[in-house]
Amino acid sequence: MKLKRVLVASLALGVSSAWAADPMTTKEELREVFQQQGSAARGARLFEVCTTCHGREGNGKADDGIPVIAQQHLRVIAKQLVDYRHAERWDLQMENVAARHKLGPARDLADVAAYVSALQRAPTPGTGDGKHLAVGAQAYARDCASCHGTEGEGNGVTLVPRVAGQHYKYLLRQLHDTLEERRPNMPPPHAQLLTPYGVDELTGIADHLSRLTPSRHVLPRR
Numbered sequence: 001m002k003l004k005r006v007l008v009a010s011l012a013l014g015v016s017s018a019w020a021a022d023p024m025t026t027k028e029e030l031r032e033v034f035q036q037q038g039s040a041a042r043g044a045r046l047f048e049v050c051t052t053c054h055g056r057e058g059n060g061k062a063d064d065g066i067p068v069i070a071q072q073h074l075r076v077i078a079k080q081l082v083d084y085r086h087a088e089r090w091d092l093q094m095e096n097v098a099a100r101h102k103l104g105p106a107r108d109l110a111d112v113a114a115y116v117s118a119l120q121r122a123p124t125p126g127t128g129d130g131k132h133l134a135v136g137a138q139a140y141a142r143d144c145a146s147c148h149g150t151e152g153e154g155n156g157v158t159l160v161p162r163v164a165g166q167h168y169k170y171l172l173r174q175l176h177d178t179l180e181e182r183r184p185n186m187p188p189p190h191a192q193l194l195t196p197y198g199v200d201e202l203t204g205i206a207d208h209l210s211r212l213t214p215s216r217h218v219l220p221r222r
Ligand code: HEC
Pocket: 046, 047, 049, 050, 051, 052, 053, 054, 065, 066, 067, 068, 069, 072, 076, 077, 078, 080, 081, 089, 090, 091, 093, 094, 097, 103, 112, 116, 161
């Protein structure tokens, strides 16, 4: 698996250096994206290619592990796109979509993020079986809420994703990907916090978060 990743990564590097003579580092590109105003009107056109997977409303697909991106914080969306572009986060489909010669320069990333963050999130995400909600809620409040917020609302300024109302299967996969070192951009506390968890806590947290709807006052004003 690791060897395959290295091969894929070096192939991608070869391709991107052919496209851009002076590829920016992740940090430089992220800084450039954050300097842009972000036009939702331009973003709407760029979003067309995303709809096959994430849907017209950006609500993803609960059973296929495609995340809800509607109403995610603008800066979080932009960061994820930059991370996929620089192989700081791994997913062949998203790495392909976010490539510079497909999605375009920093301005395009800011525009599409502006459009997606302003979409309304459907209140019907995929959930778990409800068996471990209590243990999940308890572990979340103890270990995660300090960063992700008591209502799972996240924080665009500190680049913490909203996790409330996200599909259960997607969330659970992110937790397993983190434990199995398949999500390089996940901050280190995650692996440390998640390692002692049993299946009850892991499924319970994902289930708990999928059912949360943050109240209006904790979400960004538009
Ligand atoms: C071919 C299907 C496909 C297309 C097209 C696609 N996505 Fe994705 N997207 C995915 C999948 C699958 C994931 C989850 C990948 C992972 O586990 O890292 C994802 C993840 C994401 C994430 C991370 C979400 C999070 O919560 O961290 C963002 C942001 C995103 N996509 C935005 C976009 C945008 C913007 C476009 C269009 C420019 C797009 N996607 C096009 C399949 C797709």
